[in-house]
Amino acid sequence: MSLILTDVSLTYADGDDRVLALDNVTLDVPAGTVTAVVGPSGSGKSSLLAVAATLIAPDSGTVVIDGVATSGLSRARLAELRRRTIGIVFQQSNLVPSLTAVEQLQVMAWIDGRSTREARSRAMSLLESVGMADHADRRPHALSGGQRQRVNIARALMNEPNVLLVDEPTSALDQERGEEIVELVTRLSRERHTATVLVTHDRSLLGAADRVAEVHDGRLSTVPSPPPLTPSLPQ
């Protein structure tokens, strides 16, 4: 299944004027692939993610998720679609301070009305797949920025979404941790067949993405992917 945006335009009210945030954007993200979206501040990256997440309805154009056209759906139906189909990793870690890593994930299943035992075993297996099984009982304050981001990513996958939207996952991390997070997102997207969009301002992190799309003043263009990063040789 996939995420398809076709001719999407979005404006925001700005006093008596309107700001054009997305200008006829078309993007097709197949299952199991990662499209990285890069662009300068204010170019429309967050707007693109918000439209893909069905959090903002575009002025025109269509968003089709898993074959479902989202325009005209009720708020309740959109909320259900988001819960079941879309995993979102926000730029700011929004883990609950009082919950352990495994509980952060379990909450997602509780909201979805699933059984506690099944939720715990799925949460543990996801933490394992992001390299955090040993830290399952730690609360956010006892985790590093990169570890918190791993828990965020695992949590976004808890309800087995077909679409994964990741907003600037590396902004609080150094280069090496940033690369690890992008590689992790790519591996998980392939393993779990998610159609993934990853927004970043840092082009040097994009070696792992299948495709890079560049956004400027709300217009999107696909650019050739950079070659994979090669490890530097010892001196």
Ligand SMILES: Nc1ncnc2c1ncn2[C@@H]1O[C@H](COP(=O)(O)OP(=O)(O)OP(=O)(O)O)[C@@H](O)[C@H]1O
């Ligand atoms: N709620 C809003 N009301 C009015 N204008 C907005 C609103 N949100 C965003 N904009 C404008 O829309 C344009 C696109 O903003 P957006 O946040 O999508 O860019 P961005 O590429 O994500 O930026 P950044 O990298 O700084 O987060 C900008 O000109 C911004 O000022």
